[in-house]
Amino acid sequence: MRVVVVGAGLAGLTAAVDLMAAGAEVKVLEARDRVGGRMHGVPISTSVMADAGAAYLGARHTELLAMIEEYGLDLVATDMVGGSTFLVSDQRRTSASRLPPLDVVALGDLFDRLEGLVTQVRPDAPWQSQDASRLDRLTVARWLEDEVEHPDARIFCPLFLGEMMAADPAEISVLHMAFYLRSGGGIRYLNAFEGGAQQWRIDGGAHLLCLALADRLGDRVQLGVRVCAIKQDVDEVVVQCVSPGDGVSSEYRADQVVAAIPPLLAQGIDFRPGLRVPRATGATGRGCAIKVHLSYPAPIWRAQGLSGWSVSDQGPLLSTVDDSPPDESAGILTGFVTGAAASAFSVLSPNEQRVAAISQISRLFPTLPPPTGYSVTDWLADEYSRGCYAALFGPGDWLRLGPTLTEPHGRVHWAGTETSLEFFGLMEGAIRSGRRVASELIRGAELVADTRKVMTHDISR
Ligand SMILES: Cc1cc2nc3c(=O)[nH]c(=O)nc-3n(C[C@H](O)[C@H](O)[C@H](O)COP(=O)(O)OP(=O)(O)OC[C@H]3O[C@@H](n4cnc5c(N)ncnc54)[C@H](O)[C@@H]3O)c2cc1C
Structure with missing residues (x-):
């Protein structure tokens, strides 16, 4: 199986290493002149x-911890x-x-309300949560205006969301806030150091992990190639690239593609045939x-x-x-x-x-x-991230984008931290997405091989 992985961030590199280990012929295409993306x-x-x-x-970041150990990092x-x-x-x-010196009762009340929303959201399918449609349309800024009276809670909430999600309350839906906090392990866990x-x-920097993964992949990683179009037919998929440095075009052919890039960047790629459901909408924010x-x-x-x-x-x-x-x-x-x-x-x-x-x-x-x-x-000025810490789902996004977040588009499969319902937006989410997509492809290839075996056996009888 020939696989092109788009993006040498943690998700793409994880998928590529797993696929290589399973015997796939892998090429990783990365727009920047370095690996690691948001690391x-x-x-x-x-x-x-x-x-x-x-x-x-x-x-709780068990996949990340296992990988850190595997690559001998501290x-x-x-x-x-x-x-x-x-x-x-x-x-x-x-x-x-x-906690800042603000009214303790007001902050306690705010946390209770946030906790209520976090408990309400369905971590495996946020779009099916109780009252999902209303919470998906409502921005956090509006919710604060309508439901949170104390000025100290209104001061604190944007600071808290800035620290946790790099989010402006005007840009995210209440459903996204609740989901993000739940997916990351809950308010207390996400917010705590000890x-x-x-x-x-x-030790030495999180990017070392990506360098170690890339080292294992060797010359399978190609830097300085931006994927601009992905065209597929019944036989194969063609990935068209341009080099940001000199504008030179190149083309790669594969059986399957893993797009391990943030949703706003995936949306900028020319897919043929076109996507049935977009990867991002006008409401999707990039995180600041x-x-x-x-x-x-x-x-x-x-x-x-x-x-x-x-x-x-x-x-x-x-x-x-x-x-x-x-x-x-x-x-x-x-x-x-x-x-x-x-x-x-x-x-x-x-x-x-x-x-x-x-x-x-x-x-x-x-x-x-x-x-x-x-x-x-x-990171706002970074053209190859458009989502820092992660993409922010704005009003309407979860109901529109959520159900097809991981659904393949023919030969194109999706990875990246924003496709992980567990630890969405975090390094752990990126690894889990890479692992998921690799096993999706390996299972698919095994199924094809099994079918071929059965057919050959039937024909030869
Ligand atoms: C400031 C900041 C702080 C953070 N803090 C934490 C933290 O403390 N803990 C934590 O767990 N997470 C944190 N994160 C989030 C974490 O960095 C991400 O969740 C994770 O690195 C995402 O990995 P990824 O592989 O999904 O995406 P990315 O790292 O974005 O990788 C995608 C790759 O695709 C490349 N690419 C994009 N478009 C194309 C294209 N068209 N063609 C070819 N290549 C392309 C990009 O250059 C990039 O290398 C933080 C992020 C930021 C920015």
């Missing part, structure tokens, strides 16, 4: 890398020892709690996340009793996390600019961004010296 390392110094994309994982605990820092209504405070979905990082890395000679804030964790109600950095390497050879604060704040930050000049980020850090941590290093990774 990407940026250098902080000659020996230290930071995660510009995905970083955190927890004990985990680093996400260090949360020490006090949190908050900048709310222009007031700086530190506290032992991870014992939760953010317990560890991969920008990571700002500020580096220091060491994690100096720890000696001051601070964890490096902060939350601000005004951007650009809505939260910060200590992502320093375990040997403390550098101090790294990762600033998250998400949701509407990311859209505003993205249009600033590099100098304006730098001034805004550094002046906020000096308000959050006034005793820190100026950072020795600074970098920005703007």
Whole structure:
């Protein structure tokens, strides 16, 4: 079986390795000049890398943990020892709690309401949840306006969704929010560092996992080729590409294709015959996340009793996390600019961004010296992601797109974290989608082989 995999992110690479192991002839086509997609390392110094994309994982991410072990990578605990820092209504405070100093009863009430929605959603078929049609049409912003009165809960909800989903409440449906939170293990699990979905990082950077998978695939991975059209007939499928560097066209022939790319990018490919159901609609959002890395000679804030964790109600950095390497050879604060704040930050000049980020850090941590290093990774401007952390399903999307999320289009099969109902949007979801699609194809090939055997046997009798 000849298989072309479109996209060398975690999903595509996982599928390709499984297919190769089953004896398939595999080619992975990747538009960028690197593998890893939304898993990407940026250098902080000659020996230290930071995660510009995905970083955190927890004990329930069983496929990811197994893969990390298989490839000999190590985990680093996400260090949360020490006090949190908050900048709310222009007031700086530190506290032992991870929650900002807002009305506790109002936040409790908000969490109860969110929990109610999360319990209501069907994780295996969100589009069949109770009241799915209404929840799919309703944006979270509207829901907040109609159902959540306390101003502190209204301040907190966008911050929470920004941190969890990189989502602007105006862009996502209530059904998507509830599904995402459920799919990731529930509100408490997703939100927690110790014992939760953010317990560890991969030592040296999450991208190392993709490099290891790509290494196993060797020259089966072709970089710098953007797939622009996929044409199929009864005999085979032809994948047409263009090289973003020099505009040179190329063509690959296969029996099956795995499209392991985010839905908004899949929607941009010219499929012949055309798709029966789109992969994305005008309501599908791309998710807005920008990571700002500020580096220091060491994690100096720890000696001051601070964890490096902060939350601000005004951007650009809505939260910060200590992502320093375990040997403390550098101090790294990762600033998250998400949701509407990311859209505003993205249009600033590099100098304006730098001034805004550094002046906020000096308000959050006034005793820190100026950072020795600074970098920005703007995923909004990234033409090969269009969904960071993941695509956001807007009003109407789950009912329209959900039922056919994994349904093959003839010889084209779908993977990518946005096709996984388990851990949707996360690295774990990407791996599970890759595994699912590979076994779908392997089972299909075995069925064809069995049928051929039976037919040959019948004819020869
Ligand atoms: C800032 C940020 C923070 C995140 N934090 C976390 C986290 O802490 N924990 C976690 O679990 N997850 C996190 N994620 C999400 C995680 O990165 C993704 O779920 C996962 O990497 C998705 O993998 P994928 O293979 O499905 O998609 P991708 O990584 O997007 O891979 C798709 C690949 O396809 C390529 N491609 C696209 N179009 C074409 C085309 N036409 N032709 C050829 N190639 C194409 C792309 O270049 C890309 O390499 C984060 C993401 C971001 C951006």
